[in-house]
Amino acid sequence: MFARRIAVVGTGYVGVTTGACLASLGHRVVCADVDAAKIEALSRGVVDILEPGLPELIAEGMAAGRLSFVVGAKDAVSSAPAGTGGTNTVDGGAEVVFLCVPTPMGVGGVADLSIVESVIEEVGHLLPPGAVVVNKSTVPVGTASRTAELLDRDDVAVVSNPEFLREGSAVRDFLNPDRIVVGCDKQDAAERVAALYARLGAPTVLTDAASAELVKYAANCFLAMKLSYVNAIAELCERLDANVDDVTEGMGYDRRIGTAFLSPGPGWGGSCLPKDTHAMLQVADAADFEFRLLRATIDTNVRQRQRMVDKVRLAVTGKRGGSLSHHRIGVLGLTFKAGTDDVRDSPALAVAALLRQAGAELVAYDPSFAAGATNPAPGLLSVVDDVYLAGKDADALVVLTEWPEFRSLDWARMAGVMRRPVVVDTRNLLDPDVPRRAGFTLTALGRGV
Numbered sequence: 129m130f131a132r133r134i135a136v137v138g139t140g141y142v143g144v145t146t147g148a149c150l151a152s153l154g155h156r157v158v159c160a161d162v163d164a165a166k167i168e169a170l171s172r173g174v175v176d177i178l179e180p181g182l183p184e185l186i187a188e189g190m191a192a193g194r195l196s197f198v199v200g201a202k203d204a205v206s207s208a209p210a211g212t213g214g215t216n217t218v219d220g221g222a223e224v225v226f227l228c229v230p231t232p233m234g235v236g237g238v239a240d241l242s243i244v245e246s247v248i249e250e251v252g253h254l255l256p257p258g259a260v261v262v263n264k265s266t267v268p269v270g271t272a273s274r275t276a277e278l279l280d281r282d283d284v285a286v287v288s289n290p291e292f293l294r295e296g297s298a299v300r301d302f303l304n305p306d307r308i309v310v311g312c313d314k315q316d317a318a319e320r321v322a323a324l325y326a327r328l329g330a331p332t333v334l335t336d337a338a339s340a341e342l343v344k345y346a347a348n349c350f351l352a353m354k355l356s357y358v359n360a361i362a363e364l365c366e367r368l369d370a371n372v373d374d375v376t377e378g379m380g381y382d383r384r385i386g387t388a389f390l391s392p393g394p395g396w397g398g399s400c401l402p403k404d405t406h407a408m409l410q411v412a413d414a415a416d417f418e419f420r421l422l423r424a425t426i427d428t429n430v431r432q433r434q435r436m437v438d439k440v441r442l443a444v445t446g447k448r449g450g451s452l453s454h455h456r457i458g459v460l461g462l463t464f465k466a467g468t469d470d471v472r473d474s475p476a477l478a479v480a481a482l483l484r485q486a487g488a489e490l491v492a493y494d495p496s497f498a499a500g501a502t503n504p505a506p507g508l509l510s511v512v513d514d515v516y517l518a519g520k521d522a523d524a525l526v527v528l529t530e531w532p533e534f535r536s537l538d539w540a541r542m543a544g545v546m547r548r549p550v551v552v553d554t555r556n557l558l559d560p561d562v563p564r565r566a567g568f569t570l571t572a573l574g575r576g577v
């Protein structure tokens with residue numbers, strides 16, 4: 129395997145993970161970001177995201193002289209990793225440039241590509257002949273060809289190589305991929321990018337750029353659809369007095385369905401699925417295709433959040449439309465899923481906002497928010513650093529993120545501090561018998577009324 133000189137532009141969780149993992153595969157990697165403070169911290173091995181294994185991998189890469197961090201994309205494509213005693217300009221510049229910059233939801237749900245475009249403008253002319261620009265960011269179909277137009281260089285190829293990393297297990301996902309997808313209209317460039325991952329031995333799909341770009345959206349939208357489906361099945365279980373845990377177990381053994389991604393919850397969120405489902409709708413719209421299944425997937429998710437509030441109303445007031453004014457609710461979990469400190473598009477915050485709108489006073493606890501951490505939603509709720517403080521004088525607890533530690537709370541102690549022992553478990557996380565033994569009334573999802 130040839131060790132390649134690689135530049136990674138953008139040090140979000142995708143960029144840093146990609147850089148550190150490619151260095152661990154033997155490549156020489158320079159990671160760049162416009163945020164000087166972040167680069168300074170990364171150069172000291174300090175990572176600002178919760179990603180198991182990442183700090184160790186960064187330290188290893190830097191110690192081996194294969195990984196370094198610089199401010200600005202220009203320096204990444206033209207300077208070599210520290211300790212290699214030269215610059216990439218001397219070596220001939222970065223052979224492969226990974227774009228791992230944000231593509232946020234822009235006006236009308238259309239992905240905003242301005243950062244991708246400005247990086248190309250900044251460094252396009254600096255790339256050595258034969259270089260490959262790799263788009264890892266999730267982008268609308270057609271972006272690779274638009275990037276190639278912007279770049280306007282026949283001697284540099286643009287490749288789409290979507291990432292399939294989950295926050296909280298990004299390193300493991302990178303090093304044990306289900307598949308590698310590489311798309312380019314120039315076969316040799318696609319093969320060169322695929323070769324970077326050869327040591328991982330994963331099935332590799334080599335295709336054209338548009339198909340590779342579509343794989344990412346198609347996969348994320350399918351995952352969202354799977355979750356909306358399972359949330360709808362949970363609702364149906366409640367009406368039919370069936371048990372969703374048994375229903376999903378029975379479904380999951382069918383290998384065509386699989387057991388993963390079948391847990392009902394307060395709706396799916398995070399920085400990817402909501403953004404990508406909306407962007408895919410726009411992509412479909414622009415192609416004059418009415419993607420009704422995807423529209424229903426999104427609508428079901430919006431409704432799911434309201435449904436969680438209805439459950440809390442019923443549990444607290446005993447009435448379907450009961451008012452939550454003058455009621456205090458302890459919110460357990462703020463992040464969009466367990467194992468991360470990310471609250472972007474978190475269903476927990478969305479449900480909390482609806483509870484607040486319904487008049488409830490909210491006190492939240494999340495294990496990823498240490499004492500003194502910034503409140504992600506001031507005005508909406510207060511954050512405490514002790515779970516029993518979240519329950520103090522509360523009329524109900526609502527579990528919104530599936531942090532394992534909530535399973536082993538001292539429920540008798542919790543009952544002792546609450547105004548009333550009521551818990552709504554929107555993640556089906558708790559063993560129902562445990563809080564019930566301590567006198568709690570428990571409501572979960574899809575387990576009869």
Ligand code: UGA
Pocket residue numbers: 266291292293294295296348351355388389390391392393394395396397398399400401464465466475
């Ligand atoms: C998602 C995809 O899973 C990754 O494959 C993809 O690479 C990534 O987006 C991306 O586009 O970069 P991530 O956003 O980290 O990864 O989060 P997931 O683990 O997919 O969870 C998404 C949401 O679904 C969370 O709110 C989670 O709580 C919810 N979820 C997940 C459920 O409600 N039930 C489940 O069974 C699984």
